[in-house]
Amino acid sequence: MTEAEVEDKRITLAEAANLVSDGDGLFWGGFGFQRAPIAFAHELVRQKKRNLTVYTCGSEVDLEIMAGAGVATRYEIAFSAIEALGLSYNIRRRVSEGTLEVEDYTNLAMAMRFLGGALNVPFMPLRSMMGTDMVNLTRYRGENKLKVIDSPFTGEKICVVPSLQPDFSIVHVQRVDQSGNAQIDGIVGEDIEGSRCGKKLIVLAEELIDEEEVRTRPDQTKIPAMYVDHVVVLPYTAHPMMCHNYYDYDLEHLMMFHKLSRTEEGWQEYLDNYILGVEDHHGYLDLVGWPRLMELRAKKPWGY
Amino acid sequence: MARYTKTEFLIACASSHVRDGENVFGGTGMPLLAALLAKETHAPHSNLISEAGFIDARPREVPLSVADTRYYYGSSASLGLIETLGFLLQGGRIDVGFLGAAQIDEYGNLNTSYIGPYESPKVKLPGSGGGNDIASSAKRLIIMMSHDKRKFVKKLDYMTSPGHLEGPGSREKWSMVGNGPEVVITDMCQFDFAPETLRIRLKSVHPGYTVEDVKENVLFDLIVPDDVPTTPEPTQEQIDIMHKLDPNGIYLGKGA
Numbered sequence: 001m002t003e004a005e006v007e008d009k010r011i012t013l014a015e016a017a018n019l020v021s022d023g024d025g026l027f028w029g030g031f032g033f034q035r036a037p038i039a040f041a042h043e044l045v046r047q048k049k050r051n052l053t054v055y056t057c058g059s060e061v062d063l064e065i066m067a068g069a070g071v072a073t074r075y076e077i078a079f080s081a082i083e084a085l086g087l088s089y090n091i092r093r094r095v096s097e098g099t100l101e102v103e104d105y106t107n108l109a110m111a112m113r114f115l116g117g118a119l120n121v122p123f124m125p126l127r128s129m130m131g132t133d134m135v136n137l138t139r140y141r142g143e144n145k146l147k148v149i150d151s152p153f154t155g156e157k158i159c160v161v162p163s164l165q166p167d168f169s170i171v172h173v174q175r176v177d178q179s180g181n182a183q184i185d186g187i188v189g190e191d192i193e194g195s196r197c198g199k200k201l202i203v204l205a206e207e208l209i210d211e212e213e214v215r216t217r218p219d220q221t222k223i224p225a226m227y228v229d230h231v232v233v234l235p236y237t238a239h240p241m242m243c244h245n246y247y248d249y250d251l252e253h254l255m256m257f258h259k260l261s262r263t264e265e266g267w268q269e270y271l272d273n274y275i276l277g278v279e280d281h282h283g284y285l286d287l288v289g290w291p292r293l294m295e296l297r298a299k300k301p302w303g304y
Numbered sequence: 305m306a307r308y309t310k311t312e313f314l315i316a317c318a319s320s321h322v323r324d325g326e327n328v329f330g331g332t333g334m335p336l337l338a339a340l341l342a343k344e345t346h347a348p349h350s351n352l353i354s355e356a357g358f359i360d361a362r363p364r365e366v367p368l369s370v371a372d373t374r375y376y377y378g379s380s381a382s383l384g385l386i387e388t389l390g391f392l393l394q395g396g397r398i399d400v401g402f403l404g405a406a407q408i409d410e411y412g413n414l415n416t417s418y419i420g421p422y423e424s425p426k427v428k429l430p431g432s433g434g435g436n437d438i439a440s441s442a443k444r445l446i447i448m449m450s451h452d453k454r455k456f457v458k459k460l461d462y463m464t465s466p467g468h469l470e471g472p473g474s475r476e477k478w479s480m481v482g483n484g485p486e487v488v489i490t491d492m493c494q495f496d497f498a499p500e501t502l503r504i505r506l507k508s509v510h511p512g513y514t515v516e517d518v519k520e521n522v523l524f525d526l527i528v529p530d531d532v533p534t535t536p537e538p539t540q541e542q543i544d545i546m547h548k549l550d551p552n553g554i555y556l557g558k559g560a
Binding site: 080088092109189192 | 382
């Protein structure tokens with residue numbers, strides 16, 4: 001059997017962020033504290049991207065960073081807060097100032113919008129949101145936020161939401177090979193649908209593995225290479241959030257971030273120190289400090 | 305009589321509403337500990353599910369996030385949102401969900417989105433997350449809130465999640481999968497809903513509070529039955545189990 005040459009899709013973080021144009025829409029992967037593409041958010045800030053629209057269910061610190069730095073001006077999301085710590089102050093300030101518009105959906109509604117985009121159909125039905133202000137009150141989407149219709153088959157009321165096929169899907173995973181076969185450990189959140197809905201898919205991964213490893217355990221591949229356009233291999237991409245089987249969340253850093261973000265001055269201090277004040281992701285990791293990062297490394301069998 | 309903190313009291317109270325064999329959306333914080341306590345005591349066959357994708361979870365340390373890896377080890381499956389909020393919840397397979405809120409009205413409708421007018425909100429709150437999905441489709445809803453008069457309002461600033469909407473028949477109109485809120489637990493009392501009107505009704509007052517205290521701390525007309533019992537206190541066994549479930553006092557606090 002002849003071995004075809006395998007395409008190497010690896011690029012740097014800076015090259016990946018540079019592909020994003022001002023005004024683009026991004027599916028944003030990860031859920032809650034898990035597999036947040038924080039390093040990508042940092043790089044979008046360093047490259048001074050503007051007017052991005054971000055689509056996700058419930059990202060936390062990354063949404064705070066992109067809102068705070070003025071990178072994103074529109075969010076279509078279900079949730080904004082930092083679980084266990086409290087409100088997302090940057091988003092709250094930007095909404096009050098009118099520099100950020102948030103179109104509110106539910107977690108299931110956003111997951112269905114990604115599924116619809118991945119399936120290449122214009123809308124998806126679901127049984128949430130009906131009877132509440134989530135139907136009646138809209139921002140820039142106006143009538144195109146959602147519609148409540150009578151089912152053409154049963155006549156019952158059903159909510160339909162518009163599918164999404166954003167310019168890029170940004171997804172952070174544990175392992176990838178150079179052609180893009182991506183393995184996710186733990187929960188997948190909405191990343192199965194999300195990774196398939198974007199026009200281009202950028203996969204960030206903690207670890208590079210050989211294709212042979214992928215073919216030894218093909219059931220571990222959550223995103224086959226055929227979907228993937230670019231691969232960025234980078235350690236601690238999710239810090240201060242967590243990456244299952246790789247590292248725990250950095251609660252001290254999270255609390256420091258959350259405390260600083262209470263005021264605009266505090267947020268600007270964080271932004272200057274941890275994002276703009278470093279050359280790249282490696283500079284950020286050096287600033288956080290390797291002794292701390294090593295403490296956060298996951299222990300078997302717990303995965304954190 | 306066991307000595308207990310307010311948090312321990314509320315967790316034990318919430319736990320009493322979980323029945324054996326039920327599928328429970330536990331989330332984090334007090335609802336999570338309530339669901340775990342129920343499993344360790346009167347509901348050993350209950351199934352704790354996190355909306356992030358963990359099924360039949362038995363965490364050895366309490367998770368801070370619904371997606372926390374602390375939920376993973378010992379769970380029977382680790383999947384995703386379409387699975388939990390779609391196949392399980394919308395599929396009608398979730399018996400109980402827990403929700404909190406910044407505002408509640410007399411039909412148990414909830415606001416977790418905005419304080420102030422929608423056009424120029426004073427405070428942007430977390431939003432729905434999976435809350436509206438759970439309120440729409442879980443068979444029963446248990447609501448937990450701190451008791452502040454300004455939160456028990458005649459009219460919500462924004463209705464994020466459906467309670468009983470406008471009363472009898474209104475959930476049916478939207479072909480909702482679930483039956484809506486069953487109980488509201490505050491740090492002063494428990495409410496349920498009068499079957500004829502689906503309006504909020506005093507169910508029990510916690511030790512140290514009176515019916516008058518509750519009436520003075522809601523901004524709507526409260527239905528008060530003739531006989532309002534006192535909410536049962538937690539047992540020492542329940543308190544001991546809670547501290548085994550949260551040995552580091554993440555949610556229970558260190559001092560107890």
